[in-house]
Amino acid sequence: MLRKKLKLSSTEDAELSEIYDVPNMSLALSNKHFNSIEPEEIPAKLLKHANGLNEKLSNLSFNKPVEYIYNPVEYAFDMYEAFIRKFCNEEKKILLLGMNPGPWGMAQTGIPFGEIKMVKEWYRIEAKINKPAIECPDRPIMGLNCHRSEISGKRLYEFFKKVSDTPENFFKNTYLYNYCPLAFMMKQNGKNITPAQLKGSVKKELEEHCNDTLLQVLSTLNTEIIIALGKYVKDQAESILRAHNIDHIQVIYLLHPSPQIPGNQNWGTKAQKSYPKKMHSSSNNVLNPNELSESEKHYMEIAFTYARDALRNQEVPVGCIFVYNNEIIAKGRNTVNETRNATRHAEMNCIDDVIAYCDEKSIESKDVFENVSIYVTVEPCIMCAAALYNLKIKQILFGCRNDRFGGQTVFDVSTVLNPVTDVKGGYRADEAMALLKEFYKGTNPSAPPSKVKIKSIDTKLV
Ligand SMILES: [Zn+2]
Numbered sequence: 001m002l003r004k005k006l007k008l009s010s011t012e013d014a015e016l017s018e019i020y021d022v023p024n025m026s027l028a029l030s031n032k033h034f035n036s037i038e039p040e041e042i043p044a045k046l047l048k049h050a051n052g053l054n055e056k057l058s059n060l061s062f063n064k065p066v067e068y069i070y071n072p073v074e075y076a077f078d079m080y081e082a083f084i085r086k087f088c089n090e091e092k093k094i095l096l097l098g099m100n101p102g103p104w105g106m107a108q109t110g111i112p113f114g115e116i117k118m119v120k121e122w123y124r125i126e127a128k129i130n131k132p133a134i135e136c137p138d139r140p141i142m143g144l145n146c147h148r149s150e151i152s153g154k155r156l157y158e159f160f161k162k163v164s165d166t167p168e169n170f171f172k173n174t175y176l177y178n179y180c181p182l183a184f185m186m187k188q189n190g191k192n193i194t195p196a197q198l199k200g201s202v203k204k205e206l207e208e209h210c211n212d213t214l215l216q217v218l219s220t221l222n223t224e225i226i227i228a229l230g231k232y233v234k235d236q237a238e239s240i241l242r243a244h245n246i247d248h249i250q251v252i253y254l255l256h257p258s259p260q261i262p263g264n265q266n267w268g269t270k271a272q273k274s275y276p277k278k279m280h281s282s283s284n285n286v287l288n289p290n291e292l293s294e295s296e297k298h299y300m301e302i303a304f305t306y307a308r309d310a311l312r313n314q315e316v317p318v319g320c321i322f323v324y325n326n327e328i329i330a331k332g333r334n335t336v337n338e339t340r341n342a343t344r345h346a347e348m349n350c351i352d353d354v355i356a357y358c359d360e361k362s363i364e365s366k367d368v369f370e371n372v373s374i375y376v377t378v379e380p381c382i383m384c385a386a387a388l389y390n391l392k393i394k395q396i397l398f399g400c401r402n403d404r405f406g407g408q409t410v411f412d413v414s415t416v417l418n419p420v421t422d423v424k425g426g427y428r429a430d431e432a433m434a435l436l437k438e439f440y441k442g443t444n445p446s447a448p449p450s451k452v453k454i455k456s457i458d459t460k461l462v
Pocket of ligand 1 (some may be wrong): 345346347380381382383385428
């Protein structure tokens with residue numbers, strides 16, 4: 001979509017035309033088509049954009065009070081590259097957009113918001129870090145040996161960890177990018193000057209170059225949502241999109257995590273509320289057993305008893321319970337073979353039970369579903385995930401992934417339904433998978449034809 005609307009560089013147009021041997025192919029191609037041919041090219045393209053911007057910015061002259069200029073994308077390029085190659089090998093729906101390097105974060109590590117601990121212990125990235133040509137005595141570059149922690153980066157880091165547990169989960173749909181790669185400092189105490197505080201025509205030139213590169217990055221990543229960290233980048237992003245008549249990219253504003261911004265003491269909590277739910281619920285969130293309460297573990301155990309019951313009854317072993325206000329209001333398992341109805345999955349049976357429960361109590365099922373937690377031994381299939389998201393179920397905890405029909409794993413239903421449901425999986429996954437294997441192992445090829453037929457329906461839909 002973006003490619004249709006963005007003016008591409010002549011080189012990129014030429015590349016496309018060469019591949020397809022058709023002139024002006026950019027008008028007809030989406031990024032998806034293009035990237036499906038050369039998906040491995042994304043890191044290389046991003047690095048090319050970064051180098052192009054570095055070159056343009058190196059020609060600018062900045063006036064006082066700017067005394068020192070750092071470009072960590074140059075002197076810590078190896079780190080920047082390692083970050084991109086590790087976490088940005090594919091298109092990203094979300095671009096988390098920062099402003100420019102902080103003195104104790106990206107200026108030290110070359111990675112946007114690259115707080116030292118985050119880079120070393122969470123990203124686990126280590127590469128060569130040089131020094132800027134002229135170093136500010138108050139802002140020395142010590143790389144990963146720097147002992148100072150940047151508060152903005154630390155806040156982001158804590159937020160990322162909270163919503164995603166691992167960096168791979170966090171970056172599954174998201175890329176973290178700084179609008180401007182330069183950090184500016186004054187002579188006196190090395191005090192930071194933001195791009196927003198620059199004056200004169202050089203500011204305009206800087207923004208033009210940064211805008212062009214941001215557009216290239218959005219195009220390369222086929223981004224749909226920009227999360228702007230701070231008002232300056234929000235305004236920049238919105239004006240670029242407006243200027244290019246791009247209306248399919250949404251800009252979400254988040255307060256910048258800097259402690260210098262008033263009113264953002266609980267930045268992490270605020271960020272979590274504003275962050276698109278689907279992005280941290282739909283990723284491969286793996287449950288840490290320590291995160292579960294004893295009652296949640298108990299509920300999961302009950303779901304397992306239904307899965308085992310399914311196995312004994314020659315049904316695909318998936319067990320499920322729905323909990324509302326600490327009460328189990330529905331429990332069940334697959335009954336596909338028994339009913340000879342391919343849609344009677346455990347979750348569907350439970351949905352019907354909840355509707356019956358609400359009828360009996362004369363309460364609105366909508367209110368109940370929105371407060372239900374589901375414990376299910378296997379990741380809901382595409383059909384069930386769509387149904388549960390539409391009902392605005394509060395949360396789903398599942399055991400093992402469903403590699404054949406999973407509503408996240410095979411086709412991520414959240415990308416089309418934008419659910420409010422919080423989904424996590426991975427608890428007792430081996431055990432849940434062992435039950436499935438037991439079932440499929442038990443499929444008897446010499447069984448009467450009717451049974452084999454029924455089972456084949458079963459395996460297609462669970
Ligand atoms: Zn299902």
